Amino acid sequence: MKNFPKSFFVNGMHCGISKKKNKKDLGVIISEIPCIASGVFTKSLTKAAPVLISQKNIKSKNIKAVLVNSGCANACTGNRGLNDAKKSVDMFAENLSCKSNEILLASTGVIGSFLPMKNMESGINEISFDTVNFNDKNIKNFTEAIMTTDTFPKVSSRSFKLDGKKINIWGTCKGAGMIHPNMATMLAFILTDIKIKKKLLDKALKNIVQATFNAISVDGDTSTNDSVFVLANSSSGNNILKSENKNYKIFYENLLYVMRDLAKMIVKDGEGATKFISIKIKNCKTKSDAYKIGKTIATSPLVKTAFFGGDPNWGRIVAAAGRSGVKFNPDKIKLYFNNIKIFENGIGIEKNYKIFEKEFQKKESEIILDINQGKEEGTTYTCDLSYDYVKINGSYMT
């Protein structure tokens, strides 16, 4: 598999957590060489049990593996849920002859139901020993095992050279916020064979996640299980990255590429989505202002339904910006749609309405809103709100 980092093994199988027959529901990542790992997790107070465990274990500089299941979020499951999660980790660690705190854990699926521990146990035993036979099919198995109602596996990768050594970054993710019926979670796993200090990897992830996974919105709902992991096992043999030098910047750009690619895939696979919209807010005082305005537009049901219906209504975009909580002068902002100027000096530009109406029907569009009070910018990605979103999440027909 192209760009797959050295000394990592992944696999996926069906063990019976999901109610769908043959739906793969258990996945593992194993590294031959101990990793450092960085993670960002949901800020929700109702964090799922696997999140609580991974938040602790990720401090280890000796991460050996990741265990992940779909079909059950193990969220809102109290002490029993936490014990189930611990038992799963213990079983997996025993099979790998490592410590429990060297394992990361993630779950996605129905909130409020318990893990079927018998199935987990037999699944963990089976997969622990099957995974070292590495091949492309195993990668496919893993990307399928983390899916819930995703319609396609989401994978992105890059490779580049540092110190004459080839560095690989490979990532996969599932879901989109908490858009799925009964399903909790966006999960992302990014593997790399780069050698890097943990602090530096933490910093890179923290920055990049703002412009990627934190900059997408399907429905504004944050999950109980959201987790993004980056594992680096140092097997590429580059000189260790320990400062923000030129090599770090090359790595950063490549990691950004993979994470942005994955984040966009989530929006494109957004439930019921028929359109993809990127919203660039520029010339703000701060980056945080840019994302605040962008997210208000991205989560506005009025903007999203307008896109679905192809109803070219720029007023809804300006109005959403106006209620975002960021202070600006509405008479000084400019709104562009696919590079057509549509609003300036406080009023719409009527001569451009015809072409705007045509552009508004496109499958992919870009909104640019120039706030005209600074130099910072940020781009948020979203999709439209369709009948199918309501249908799927209302379980109306199922």
Added chain:
Amino acid sequence: MKNFPKSFFVNGMHCGISKKKNKKDLGVIISEIPCIASGVFTKSLTKAAPVLISQKNIKSKNIKAVLVNSGCANACTGNRGLNDAKKSVDMFAENLSCKSNEILLASTGVIGSFLPMKNMESGINEISFDTVNFNDKNIKNFTEAIMTTDTFPKVSSRSFKLDGKKINIWGTCKGAGMIHPNMATMLAFILTDIKIKKKLLDKALKNIVQATFNAISVDGDTSTNDSVFVLANSSSGNNILKSENKNYKIFYENLLYVMRDLAKMIVKDGEGATKFISIKIKNCKTKSDAYKIGKTIATSPLVKTAFFGGDPNWGRIVAAAGRSGVKFNPDKIKLYFNNIKIFENGIGIEKNYKIFEKEFQKKESEIILDINQGKEEGTTYTCDLSYDYVKINGSYMT
């Protein structure tokens, strides 16, 4: 008309602002006796021209009348929009032989288009002189003139006695947040013949609006034109209310009743709504916490689509509370649905699931979430998210 306050006259007519033939689109409120008035307005930065004018004029203690139109929001219309609004007020003031700053102004309708000033002028001239012939039909005309895609006129009223004098409160409103296709605005007009100090009326309105119009959500979109007006013309002859005494409390409770009644009507007329849900968050540290949690639940597309589809998914309610930004211990909260306990000690109460599933299908429901960390509470009102919301706001079929 029952409970209609003395010395107020209202009327409505079609003058051609709305594109629909015969749709009443111009309304007036005239008081024989000068009023004091209190108002709360949208906090959006992209405030419509009529909002800017009313915010200024409402300081006058000599309010004579209100001019309101539907069919055009006069928002995002720059200087031309502001001049149009001023001209309208000037014309109306001249007809009434009063000052321009004694008139309040409100608009609702399409954002970004300009007022047809010829129609406005002939309309204002006609209605200024027709209105003093007071009858019940005129009241109906007014409540219809402020409607956009509302499916019914929204009216509530109360009367009670103070100092042996009958006091009347009558109110009407339109819309729901900014839920309407191309339409901006929630507008509310409340008339009373009580005699009260302006400062005290301001305080009552400011408090009550938090628990009524600010506690409803159809889609989370705030309009450019939202305005709530209370006009008091003192014609009932009670001793003037100037402190928060027993009489003030009687008035307060009655005003609260009317405003809550109107606010609930907006949710029930929410676009595409098939269900009405009240969300009481209790035992919080502060009222503001209670509304923050309540609004996060009320605006969650996942919660709202679950209600539409009748998919009994309590996990979405707990998860929405968890991401609200208010800190609490998820293991100590309790969730009730129509008085059935459904979540406690961090887990769902399985023995109650069957009856919960039945209750979840009802047209009107109450969620109670006990946060268990204080004594404050607040109730938010919302509706479900249906196919019709998407249809109407996507203008898909129109």
